[in-house]
Amino acid sequence: MSETEAQAAHAFFSTAELFDVETYPLDQPGSAGYNAMLEAAAEGLNNVNCAQLADFVRPEVLSAMQAEAEGLAPEAVYHEASLNPYFSQPPEGMPEDHPLNRFSPRRHGMVRGDKFARGGVIWSVFQNPDLCRFVAEALGYEKLYTYRDPYACTNVNVQPEGCEFAWHFDNNDFTVSFGLKQTEDGGAFEYVPNLRSREDENYGEVQKVLDGDRSNLRSLKLRPGDLQLFRGGYTLHRVTAPKGGERQSLLLSYVTDPDDIATSDKAIRIWGEAHPDHYARDRQLAEMN
Ligand SMILES: O=C(O)CCC(=O)C(=O)O
Ligand SMILES: [Fe+2]
Known part of the structure; x- marks a missing residue:
């Protein structure tokens, strides 16, 4: 059995059952609709390092994903830490207001990947080979694999009321996420595209954002059912504190090395x-x- 067949056999639900293939024809690579979807995603990623595809999963699938996440949220592993945007140790001999010295509290929960039922809807979405291929194509990779780390493969990020996920750069090059639960106020995903590069940390501009400069800032609300592709390694980002409830997102991890x-x-x-x-x-x- 080829790897794609193995993935397909594992996936309980088909592509057409999971996703709104009328709008997002994931199962018809090469079709005009598929190419249009790919172009839209690539445009967002190329211009602002972020693409949002609204209402990507079918409503009944979204309800099932939400119910599954809600049932597992009490088992989330909570992290409470004071972190700088780089998740690094405090440096020596740097000014107090330098980005490396800017530590903020972060409290959120992560549901471990091994908690999701293998015949369930979240695992099916994660293992879907058409989604994996589309993510790779949109991000410009020849091939991606679903991460096989038993805990970090796919996670629900549970962000309680009042808890900001402070400004940071991701360790991973990119993130794929689905909105699951959102509050009316707060819980906004804010980002400043291309703030640093491989060659230049650009600390001066990072510092301005940390000091409240919103001139190049973009803000989006990841609504339940939306898919987001994001290059977080070079794009400073945060999730503002949800007000009046909890925010939940589903994070899917793909890697270049199986x-x-x-x-x-x-x-x-x-x-x-x-x-x-x-x-x-x-x-x-x-x-x-
Ligand atoms: O929950 C999200 O939308 C993204 C959170 C985030 O930035 C991260 O997990 O690194
Ligand atoms: Fe992040």
């Missing part, structure tokens, strides 16, 4: 424990060295 998986150290740092697959990865890396 063997990629966290080591036990990293898993313990993020999740408080490691899975046998993480220890297997440690042994594999040790054998390679």
